[in-house]
Amino acid sequence: MNKIEIKYLDKIKSPKDLDELNDEQLKELATELRYDVIETVSKTGGHLGASLGVIELTVALHKIFDSPKDKIIWDVGHQSYPHKILTGRRDQMSTLRKKDGLSGFTKRDESKYDHFGAGHSSTAASAGLGMAIGRDLKNRDNHVVCIVGDGAMSAGQAYEALNNAGAEKSKLIVILNDNDMSIAPPAGAMSAYLAKLISGGTYLGLRNFAKQVIEKLPKSLEKGAKKAEEITRLIAGNGTLFEALGFYYVGPIDGHNLDHLLPVIRNVKNADNGPVIIHVVTQKGKGYKPAEDSDEKFHGVTKFNIATGEQEKPKKANVSYTKIFSNSLIKCAENDNDIVAVTAAMPSGTGLDKFKELYPQRFFDVGIAEQHAVTFSAGLAIEGLKPFATIYSTFLQRAYDQIIHDIAIQNLPVRFAIDRAGLVGADGPTHAGSFDLAYLSILPNFVVMAASNEVELVRMVKTAADYSLGPISFRYPRGNVFGLDIPTEIESLEIGKGKIIKQGEKIALLNLGTRIEEVKNASDTLEAMGLSCTIADARFAKPLDKDLIRDLSKNHELIITIEEGSSGGFGAHVLMFLADEGILDNGFKIRNLYLPDTFIQHGDVNDMYAQAGLNSENIVKLAMKALDINNNEIKIIKS
Numbered sequence: 001m002n003k004i005e006i007k008y009l010d011k012i013k014s015p016k017d018l019d020e021l022n023d024e025q026l027k028e029l030a031t032e033l034r035y036d037v038i039e040t041v042s043k044t045g046g047h048l049g050a051s052l053g054v055i056e057l058t059v060a061l062h063k064i065f066d067s068p069k070d071k072i073i074w075d076v077g078h079q080s081y082p083h084k085i086l087t088g089r090r091d092q093m094s095t096l097r098k099k100d101g102l103s104g105f106t107k108r109d110e111s112k113y114d115h116f117g118a119g120h121s122s123t124a125a126s127a128g129l130g131m132a133i134g135r136d137l138k139n140r141d142n143h144v145v146c147i148v149g150d151g152a153m154s155a156g157q158a159y160e161a162l163n164n165a166g167a168e169k170s171k172l173i174v175i176l177n178d179n180d181m182s183i184a185p186p187a188g189a190m191s192a193y194l195a196k197l198i199s200g201g202t203y204l205g206l207r208n209f210a211k212q213v214i215e216k217l218p219k220s221l222e223k224g225a226k227k228a229e230e231i232t233r234l235i236a237g238n239g240t241l242f243e244a245l246g247f248y249y250v251g252p253i254d255g256h257n258l259d260h261l262l263p264v265i266r267n268v269k270n271a272d273n274g275p276v277i278i279h280v281v282t283q284k285g286k287g288y289k290p291a292e293d294s295d296e297k298f299h300g301v302t303k304f305n306i307a308t309g310e311q312e313k314p315k316k317a318n319v320s321y322t323k324i325f326s327n328s329l330i331k332c333a334e335n336d337n338d339i340v341a342v343t344a345a346m347p348s349g350t351g352l353d354k355f356k357e358l359y360p361q362r363f364f365d366v367g368i369a370e371q372h373a374v375t376f377s378a379g380l381a382i383e384g385l386k387p388f389a390t391i392y393s394t395f396l397q398r399a400y401d402q403i404i405h406d407i408a409i410q411n412l413p414v415r416f417a418i419d420r421a422g423l424v425g426a427d428g429p430t431h432a433g434s435f436d437l438a439y440l441s442i443l444p445n446f447v448v449m450a451a452s453n454e455v456e457l458v459r460m461v462k463t464a465a466d467y468s469l470g471p472i473s474f475r476y477p478r479g480n481v482f483g484l485d486i487p488t489e490i491e492s493l494e495i496g497k498g499k500i501i502k503q504g505e506k507i508a509l510l511n512l513g514t515r516i517e518e519v520k521n522a523s524d525t526l527e528a529m530g531l532s533c534t535i536a537d538a539r540f541a542k543p544l545d546k547d548l549i550r551d552l553s554k555n556h557e558l559i560i561t562i563e564e565g566s567s568g569g570f571g572a573h574v575l576m577f578l579a580d581e582g583i584l585d586n587g588f589k590i591r592n593l594y595l596p597d598t599f600i601q602h603g604d605v606n607d608m609y610a611q612a613g614l615n616s617e618n619i620v621k622l623a624m625k626a627l628d629i630n631n632n633e634i635k636i637i638k639s
């Protein structure tokens, strides 16, 4: 890719500056913007493919609409880099995803042009409809435009929003950004349906579009006919699913051709009508060959060489927890035909792509549909299969009612493999796996495990495969393992049994999860001060190893619990147990370390953990303060 001369982009400090450019100049601006995004992400890493797919769309929207008065809402927000550049953040793009820098997603407190914060998918139309109805009730006259990907259209929430919008009839513009890709190729029948719309006879040339838009906006529709009748009429008169839902459907149009985009969007903007969907066809990674050619279209990348597209490799060749999970599941599945694997649109992120290669019949990508993934797994379990619902902690939040109602109450043996547990670094708070320990360990029937290292993870996969008495979960973080040797013979864990790693006397460090190295370092420091430490790996947040906790309380002065999760999780249960047993009545001391009551912003994951007080230094300080050693000088990080 050759360097290009920047003629227009330097002058764009806000979307208003696009007023100065005519439609031909906008095309040149789009070329510059594409180059700028590639250059930026080559240095910062981040989400590239999706942004390259919406370059022309971003230019067209900011040219035509008057943001921030008009609301432009980007679903997921990972495609918002060109939007950030055109809305006054170009000179901060080098800080993207770094501590105190720009977020990799849209964020309301970052810019007045980010009308809705995102990170999780399929929320834009819901939020947009709320803003449209709010506008109407407040008698305002701004536009609301939501840009939703075809992948995002595999989620139930997208249909809930369209269904509601079609009935409300408030003016709302939804742009369906159809690049025929989720992160992986999109899953589900909707994707085939969109392809049919594109290849079928509905494609109309530009002049017909304008005509179609105008023809489709009969004033008479607004004149008091009953809602039901109107909707019926739309269904009868037009062919697409969107029309059946009460939308005017416009498209498909070429999303990289400003000669198509500009007149159609202008037309829709000026039309006096209810909800409209503009079906825009784009290409993920457009205009950058290495991205266009790659399997996942450079969805998420590390820093890369612009000339070759080669991405920076981590300094140490290392193995991720995800890979260990994937290998272990495959190993268990070799001997057990009942094991099936379920992902919600994250085959490569969860490592299940390898499982799919070996066992295509036993692999299910259900789309961005975590709720369905969970209830679908319930059905599989009822049929005697052993489903591994493999979902990142943050995305599993979506399926909480399904977890309670469909799994826990019916005590179904669904295995939850929870990746990206704890803080995740550059993706920030929308992607942090902070809450699963708390939200799962309060549920009757659940077994909740957390791996402290890769060997433990392998044992937990095996434990989950062997356990059929009810739901069971295990969590593991983003990132690389410690590099331990994995034994060839793996045994299941005894449910609800932790283990002592090192026996001491005064302080018991009761750890759950992969802060174990920090715990060991803290123990070394405390030992050097003459404070003898026991280190225990709790393994289970539920059921608690009550015998272990009782013993620790008998033989030590203080227990400190450590976990990579929010309040209300493992430590809270240990605390309640000690209180319930009356152990705290005698002055026994317990302290809990967990994620503080704040959303820790994106940055380097180790810094984030230090900020949370989940590091050895803070463990040492907490122990000293609890035991009244040098009390005054110690500042402890604690929520």
Ligand SMILES: Cc1ncc(C[n+]2csc(CCOP(=O)(O)OP(=O)(O)O)c2C)c(N)n1
Pocket (backbone or CB within 6 Å): 050, 053, 076, 078, 079, 119, 120, 121, 148, 149, 150, 151, 152, 153, 179, 181, 182, 183, 284, 344, 345, 346, 368, 370, 395, 398
């Ligand atoms: C609830 C939820 N599950 C999973 C993800 C992970 N994820 C991020 S982007 C993406 C694909 C989105 O596809 P699409 O909406 O078509 O947008 P594109 O990337 O193609 O622009 C997925 C699955 C997410 N952000 N939110």
